[in-house]
Amino acid sequence: MNIAVLVLIVLAISAAGYVLGRHRALSGAQGDRRNLHSLIGYYGQTVFLFASVPALFLLAVWLFLQPMLIEARVGAMIQPSDIPEGGSATLVMSDVRRLAEGLDAAxxxxxxxxxxxxxxxxxxxxxxxxxSDAGVALGAELRPNVLEAAKAYRSDSHGARLALTAAVIAVSLVGALLSLLRVSPEYRARNVFERFVLAALIASSLVAVLTTAGIIASLLFESIHFFQLYPAKDFFLSLTWNPQFRGGSDLGIWPLLWGTLYVSFVALIFAVPVGLLIAIYLSEYASKRLRTFAKPAIEILAGIPTIVYGLFALITVGPLLRDYFAQPLGLGTSSASVMTAGLVMGIMLIPFVSSLSDDIINAVPQSLRDGSFAIGATQSETVRQVILPAALPGIVGAILLAASRAIGETMIVVMGAGAAAKLDLNPFQAMTTITVKIVSQLTGDTEFASPETLVAFALGMMLFLFTLVLNVLALVVVRKYREQYE
Amino acid sequence: MEDMRLADRTASARENKITARGVQVYYGTNHAIKDVDVDIADRTVTAFIGPSGCGKSTFLRCLNRMNDTIPICRVEGRIEIDGEDIYDKRVDPVQLRARVGMVFQKPNPFPKSIYDNVAYGPRIHGLTRNRAELDEVVEKSLRRAALWNEVKDRLTSPGTGLSGGQQQRLCIARAVATSPEVLLMDEPCSALDPIATAQVEELIDELRENFSVVIVTHSMQQAARVSQRTAFFHLGNLVEFGETGQIFTNPRDPRTEAYITGRIG
Incomplete structure (x- = not known):
């Protein structure tokens, strides 16, 4: 049965439960709704929720697990000899799925x-x-085992679908009946509904947490795979980055890490003072009219796609820095440089720092400003000595957020800093970052088996750990200042 | 010079410190203060009473030009301190506020140590030559605010960690540290419990020896306890102004009588 129809059936059962729940509550109270513990709608809602939520949850979990279980069963039918030269088991499985769909269509x-x-x-x-009538083109010759697997896949899927339909409808009906039986005027439907709301809120937060956990797990899994193929000692200690797809590559992280930190450092050196001064001007000095106009104007900077910033770096800033600074000073001849990428990234980060700091400075209570003015402090004295100290934890948080943005930035670096992995102090040299190398290791026709591609996961893991440490640091700093100031 | 001023002061102890004539305040189009004339005597406590929204706090904020920080607010008329018009173009509002201290309704210690809170004013105005002098000013101010004994062992701990009453006394210490001539208090006890209120009231009485104090209060008992002169504001008008005893026992205006007996408010 179609999933949409199944969902509709569950909703119909729940809707009937709603009506019956209301009715039962009202008849239990001799038709006087004032005798009920809760508002009458709550009784209907409770039955509705018990009829729909568990059933729909079962449906979701089932649909998630079913392909995995069936593929594990069907996959066992395929012999190693069925896998063609240079192919893999997953490719054969997708053939099986296509075949099964074709047969269904036929x-x-x-x-x-x-x-x-x-x-x-x-x-x-x-x-x-x-x-071929059903739109499925067979590639190589069809092996008997594959056809049998496709048939088994079909019958398993059909059986499972039938079982699913029966189970979901049954759960829905049982839920509706059980909750209906509990409905009486004394039944605390309001409180039950409240617990349902709580459960829904917790479930939503779990989605975010579990997704994070899943991402970390996949990164970790592939990184471990990488370290089995490539010695961790070389990855962490080697000072050269020189991947060779023929094998025998040097995959030292240091040139990339250095490039990442250098570019981010230049970006922050530029963005933090400018952003902070903008925030102070907007929140303390600017008139209300100017503010309503200027703040969105600055935030437009945040809305520009990073690829456009990259173009700006490539075409404008890079040649400008090369012609007027790097070459006259004899520091380099490349338009792609750490300075180029850093400056442009700094421009991108300005609205992050200014907007967040502006909100934080605005949150400093007006009473502190009044207190300072009343002693005869000028505006800038007030800002320096009262407002900034009070807003410092938040500002540190904003800066660290901008820093994690800078570390994770890719496009501007690709176009502004170049792709040469170098360890150098000269900011007018081309360098590259972790993110750029992840992209370049994974683009093109590659498979995830060699250390040259798997290194991307190890790099990603390092990047993740890095931003994690930054965030923890931000938390520690904020907590320390909070103790001091509150 | 110093002796002469001192002698001069004793002789004119009841001389007017602040003279306000024809003061009008507008918030945008709202006429908040209507033609108010007040004389505030030196070294006395003057209480402003009246129902909420009657303009007493607004008028108080005119006396140290705190209304300048509100863009839509406009002040007309003449306010003189020691015969000098404080709304004159040549007067620097920042300097003026060092002479006219203010304590607010809610305690607002800065997120700094107790010491730095009190030292804030002397530091920004450059009132001391060295650390020892600053230490002295801080101790003197904290003693004046009757807080020294409670905090002398923890001057470096944050001012925000004190109790509500202590915080308010810290704010008073902060205000007196610049040796102002006038101290404005905007409902200084409304966020405090009765014990802290009693302490602050006692303090106000002692401060009278050195400053003229203007206090806005909602509590008529408080006005009667701490002030020598009382002004009653109603709907932006100064209804009646006189000796506190006379205002509370023998008000001339029927509106004053109605307010202090609790019939309007």
Whole structure:
């Protein structure tokens, strides 16, 4: 049965439960709704929720697990000999799925019956025409095991779908009945509903937490895979980055880490003072009219796609720095440089720092400003000695947030800083960062088996750890100042 | 010079410190203070009473030009301190506020140590030559605010960690540290419990020896306890101004009588 129809059935059962729940509550109270513990709607809602939520939850979990279980079963039917040279088990499995869909389509269009299908063999010419009619093109010759697997896949899927339909409807009905039986005027439907709300809120937060955990797990898994192929000692200690797809590469992280930190440092050196001064001007000095106009104007900077910033770096800032600074000073001849990427990234980060700091400075209570003015402090004295100290924890948080943004930035660095992995102090040299190298290791026709591609996960892991440490640091700093100031 | 001023002061102890004539205050189009004339005597406590929204706090904030920080606020009329018009173009509001201290309704210690809170004013105005002098000023101010004994062992701990009453006395210490001539208090006890209130009231009485104090209060008992002169504001008008005893026992205006007996408010 179609999933949409199934969902509709569950909702219909729940809606009926709503009406019956209301009715039962009201008749239990001799028709006077004032005798009920809760507002009458709560009784209906409770039945509705018990009828729908567990059933829909079961449906979601089932749909998530079913393909995995069936593929594990069907996959066992495929022999190693069925896997063609240079292919893999997953490719054969996707063939099986396509075949199964083709067979479904053939039956649905009436070209063949179930019984006839069961008798079909891999070599039959009829099968080929059937499948091409259904829009499934067979690549190589069809192996008997693969066809049998596809048939098993079909029947398993159908059986599972039937079981699913029965189970979901049953759960919905049982939920509706059980909750209906509990409905009486004394039943605290309001409180039950409240617990449901709580559970829904917790479930939503769990989605975010579990996703994070999943991402970390996949990163960790692939990184471990990488370290099995490539010695961790070389990754962490080697000072050269020189991947060779023929093998024998040097995959030292240091040149990339250095490039990342250098570019981010230049960006922050530029963005933090400017952003902070903008925030102070907007929140303390600017008139209300100017503020309503200027703040969105600055925030437009945050809305510019980073690829556009990259273009700006490539075409404008890079040549400008090369012609007027790097070459006259004899520091380099490359337009792609740490300075280029850092400056442009700094411009991108300005609205982050200014907007967040502006909000934080605005949150400093007006009473502190009044107190300072009343002693005869000028505006800038007030800002320096009262407002900034009070807003410092938040500002540190804003800066660290900008720092994690800078570390994770890719596009500007690709176009502004170049792709040469170098350890150098000269800011007018081309360097590269972790993110750029992750992209370049994974683009092109690659498979995830060699250390040259898997290194991307190890790099990603390092990047993640780095931003994690920054965030923890931010928390520690904020807590320390909070103790001091509150 | 110093002796002469001192002698001069004793002789004119009841001389007017602040003279306000025809003061009008507008918030945008709202006429908040209507033609108020007040004389505030030196070394006395003057209480401003009246129902909420009657303009007493607004008028108080005119006396140290705190209304300048509100863009839509406009002040007209003449306010003189020691015969000098404080709204004159040549007067620097920042300097003026060092002479006219203010304590607010809610205690607002800065997020700094107790010491730095009190030293804030002397530091920004450069009132001391060295650390020892600053230490002295801080101790003197804290003693004046009757807080010294409670905090002398923890001057470096944050001012925000004190109790509500202590915080308010810290704010008073901060205000007196610049040796102002006038101290404005905007409902200084409304966020405090009765014990802290009693302490602050006692303090106000002692401060009278050195400053003229203007206090806005909602509590008529408080006005009667601490002030020598009382002004009653109603709907932006100064209804009646006189000796506190006379205002509370024998008010001339029926509105004053109605307010202090609790019939309007």
């Amino acid at each position: 039956i649905a269009s009436g070209a063949v019956t179930e019984e006839a299908l069961a008798g079909l063999q891999a070599g039959d010419a009829e099968l080929g025409s059937l499948l």
